Amino acid sequence: MKRVSIHMWLTLIFVSSILGIILVACGSNQPIQIGFIGSITGRLADMGMSARNAVQLAVEQCNEQGGIRGRRVTLIIKDDRQDAETALQAIQELIAANVVAVVGPLVSNMATVVVPHLNEAQLLTVAPTVTTPHLSGQDDYFFRVCIASQEHAFRSARYQIESGDMRRVAVVYDGGNRTFSENWLANFKKPFVAGGGKILTFIEYKEKDGRSFSDIARELLAAEPDGILIIANPMDSGLLCQQIRQADASIKITLSNWGASQRLLEMGGNAVEGVTLPIAFDWDSPSPPYLTFRKKYLERYQREPGFAGVYAYDAAQVVLTALKASELQKPLKAVLLSIGEFDGLQGKIRFDAYGDVAPAHASIRIVRNRKFVVVE
Structure with missing residues (x-):
């Protein structure tokens, strides 16, 4: 009886070893x-x-x-x-x-x-x-x-002040991504105001609040700005540009880097021609x-x-x-x-020790003939 138990025990060890090898081999081939x-x-x-x-x-x-x-x-x-x-x-x-x-x-x-x-x-x-x-x-x-977003916001503010295109600005931003939008606005506002610019009004909207973009456009223009800053996703940026241009075809518009995609051009059409924005990405x-x-x-x-x-x-x-x-x-x-x-x-x-990348130069681009063209 004792001999059988030892034999069985050795057999179990052998079988377990083989199964272990198979499982390891199979595991190493798992995706x-x-x-x-x-x-x-x-x-x-x-x-x-x-x-x-x-x-x-x-x-x-x-x-x-x-x-x-x-x-x-x-x-x-x-x-x-x-x-x-x-x-x-x-x-x-x-x-x-x-x-x-x-x-x-x-x-x-x-x-x-x-x-x-x-x-x-x-x-x-x-x-x-x-x-x-x-x-x-x-x-x-x-x-x-x-x-990080502050590089784009600083660059945009400096460009508007130095070019003289916008000094009195009305702002609309997407509250659905408030972490980005409010920080971007804060980083734009500081150098913009320090350079002599003025934020006349700002409007927060959310997808679920039921406000139409035509109403938002009228409210922005009611402040009598010489320019409008839109901090929103590409689709909303394009649609907002359409409504703003319908009310005032000559008003200057600038966007955050968030809006810089092919979707902006598709949704905005002719309404986004002449729009400026800062971005570190280079299409060319x-x-x-x-x-x-x-x-x-x-x-x-x-x-x-x-x-x-x-x-x-x-x-x-x-x-x-x-x-x-x-x-x-x-x-x-x-x-x-x-x-x-x-x-x-x-x-x-x-990457630095915290997983962040070094700041890079953001260029100012303008939409011309459905392309993002470098201004400076």
Whole structure:
């Protein structure tokens, strides 16, 4: 009896060892999962779809090149619908799915909602287009590949003062992304007022408040400004420009960098001709990686990637590069910080110890013949 028990025990050890080897081998071939979160429906869908498409392209290219040490990468896509509860649920689902990192979110309001939960889970996120300074200078799991919003706002204010185009300004901003909008306005107002400008009035609107853009346009013009500043998403910016131009065809209009996308041109039509805006992104960049990416993106999706697509591709490549340099044992955040510098489509991406990138020069552009043309 004792001999049988020993035999059975040895057999169990042998079988367990074989099963363990099989499970390890199978586990090592399991796909590596990355999450994506952004608004891919509603008024921000143009940015969300551009970003999602670019991340999908980056993942496909990675898999075509052999994946991560032979393991395929899969992308789990979540739509936050620009809604806090939806975003939180999406993040919890990504955490439960054991993704190794997240690309997104895309707007500041959603970032301030989900980043605390990502920090609690110690899950790295690389945001393509989140510009709020409220997440700057923090030792957390939030990284971004774009510059913070104050650089754009300062540049816009200085341009308006130096050019003399706008001295008396009425402002309308999207309260649905208040974290971005109010900060952008504050950073614009300080140098603008110091330079002799005056903010006559400001109007906050939200998608659900029921106010028509024609009513907002009339209220803005009632203050008798010589210019109007719109801080809103591309779709709303274009529609607001239409209503403002219908009431006053000659009034000068400037936008925040948030409005700078193909969607603005599509929704605004002739009403956005002559509109100015500040942005660090360069549609005309001669960078070979950018030109190659843009060509592939156009062939695949038949539309321009815009700044959201380019920055999302950069964010995805940051994650994929860190994964390739990691053995999935060292925390991905530590790997990313140890690398420090990454190749972006339009130049180097250099992270500081807090996951922020160095400030970059924002140019002033004007819409001419449905193109964003550099003014200075």
